[in-house]
Amino acid sequence: MQLLINIDVPDLPAAEALYVQAFGLTAARRFGEGGVELLGAQAPIYLLLAAPGTTAAASSLRDYDRHWTPVHLDVVVDELEPALQRALAAGMRQESDIREANWGRIVRLADPFGHGWCLLQFVGRGYDELTT
Template identity: 65%
Template sequence: MRQLINIDVPELDAALAFYTRAFGLHVGRRLGADVVELLGGNAPVYLLRKPEGSPAAGEETRRYARHWSPVHLDVAVDDLDAALASALAAGARQEGAIRAANWGRIVTIADPFGHGWCLLQFLGRGYDEIAGPAAGSPAGSPAGSAA
């Protein structure tokens, strides 16, 4: 299986400027006048120009005001503060404070097209911290630490 990320946007040039600046992606190729392939992450991102008000799913029409969806995209970064600064400089809006968890740090942002994103910085064993001690590690001792 191979994942592709498709993002509907009302203006292709504005979206291209945002995603390349905010996330460091680069143009792979243009596919006609309404599609741009961006590369640089684990999966290609396709920006699809779809006008506001055009048919979406079911009887819905596309709208680009901030909206909530149970599906969102996370961007795992090495330096959350630097990634957040880049996203904000490119036009994202921060939606709350940076939060810390045992697996790392997270902040929620919205892009200029209404889509929600999470920027994540994994620490320690990342999401494996949720599962408990690493196999072979004494309880309460972080994996890989000198005890």
């Protein structure tokens, strides 16, 4: 199985600049004026231009205010503080304090397009600390 990540955005150039600066991704291919492929993560990320108010799923309409969804993206980093500063400088918004756990550290972020993100720094055995 191959996983592709698609993220709807209302402003393609702004989204590309944000994710490239915040996460060190690289723009690889463009799909006309409507999409760009970003590489540098374990799965390609496709930014797709989708205007606010257009149909998103079923009969709901796209809106780029901060929203909750059961799906969000985690970015695993070696050092949390420098990664957080880079993300904030790029335009992300911090939504929580850094939380410490036995598996590592986490901070919640939101992008200007309403999507939720987390930065994770694993310590010790990472998530294996949670297994028996």
